[in-house]
Amino acid sequence: MTAASNGAVVSSPAIPAEHVLLDVDDVSCVLGGVRALSEVTMHVGIIGPNGAGKTTLFNVVTGFVPATTGEVRWDGAPLRGGKAHKVARGGLVRTFQNVGGFTGLTVAENLELATRGRDADAIDRVEALLHLADVRDKAVEDCSLATRKLVGIAMALVRTPKLLLLDEPLAGLDDTDRDRVTSLIEQVHDSGVTVCMVEHDIGRTLRLADRMVVLDAGRLVAVGTPAELARDDVLTRNYLSS
Ligand SMILES: Nc1ncnc2c1ncn2[C@@H]1O[C@H](COP(=O)(O)OP(=O)(O)OP(=O)(O)O)[C@@H](O)[C@H]1O
Ligand SMILES: [Mg+2]
Known part of the structure; x- marks a missing residue:
């Protein structure tokens, strides 16, 4: 285990733990000669430093990058080789680490794009849930960073995911906006969506998560509840301290 800063993925199982939707089985991924993942096996969850x-x-699980070896199963069916849009249609939807929403489009136009104009009810529901109705006609580039993060989450939510994968939704936000986005993520979870989140904000992650998984240098190093991980001095020193 290397000494490390922070980085976390959490899972909030709205679905009972015994009903595992996502199985990552012995997955490795080599990218441009770099071994980015090394034999990772997990059932929803993550934490680790930069480059972990x-x-x-997320890219492998959602079909954006093929696994070099190993298998990912979603609701029992293998995802390996699955195209990203088909994976999303099956209920596994992700956000991206960079800021959400396409510039040149309003918030509402971005949400329409995400549903291909097919689900006005989902857009109304998600705009209300994430408090985006007031900014629906604003161009995303004129919105605050926090609002743009929420637009990214909303673009995933309008596709009615069963499992929502969030890649660093709090990055770049100040404390007030972190609290705001955190509480909206909790509301998303309470609305019945299972959330799996990668995040460097360990304090808020420890409070949000039901389960956490530590990933470092492409390898899985620990899995447990926040309380279980916090009882381990080495994990605390290397991964859970800010
Ligand atoms: N397309 C690529 N080509 C070559 N190497 C890559 C590529 N994408 C990622 N890597 C490498 O794979 C490793 C894992 O990268 P990854 O982006 O998954 O880390 P991360 O845990 O998301 O880090 P961060 O917290 O900085 O976002 C790193 O060493 C990275 O440089
Ligand atoms: Mg990353």
Whole structure:
């Protein structure tokens, strides 16, 4: 285990733990000669420093990057080789580490794009849930960073995911906006969506998570509840301290 800063993925199982929707089985991924993932096996969850492989894991799970070896199963069916749009249609939807929403489009136009104009009810529901109705006609580039993060989450939510994968939704936000986005993520979870989140904000992650997984240098190093991980001095020193 290397000494490390922070980085976390959490899972909030709205679905009972015994009903595992996502199985990552012995997955490795080599990218441009770099071993980004090394034999990772997990059932929803993550934490690790920069370069640990968190985003690569999301990329592999959601079909954006093929696994070099190993298998990912979603609701029992293999995802390997699955195209990203088909994976999303099956209920596994992700956000991206960079800021959400396409510039040149309003918030509402971005949400329409995400549903291909097919689900006005989902857009109304998600705008209300994430308090975006007031900014629906604003161009995303004129919105605050926090609002743009929420637009990214909303673009995933309008596709009615069963599992929502969030890649660093709090990055770049100040404390007030972190609290705001955190509480909206909790509301998303309470609305019945299972959330799996990669995040460097360990304090808020420890409070949000039901389960956490530590990933470092492409390898899985620990899995447990926040309380279980916090009882381990080495994990606390290397991964859970800000
Ligand atoms: N397309 C690529 N080509 C080559 N190497 C890559 C590529 N994408 C990622 N990597 C490498 O794979 C490793 C894992 O990267 P990844 O982006 O998954 O890390 P991360 O845990 O998401 O980090 P961060 O917290 O900085 O977002 C790193 O060493 C990275 O440089
Ligand atoms: Mg990343």
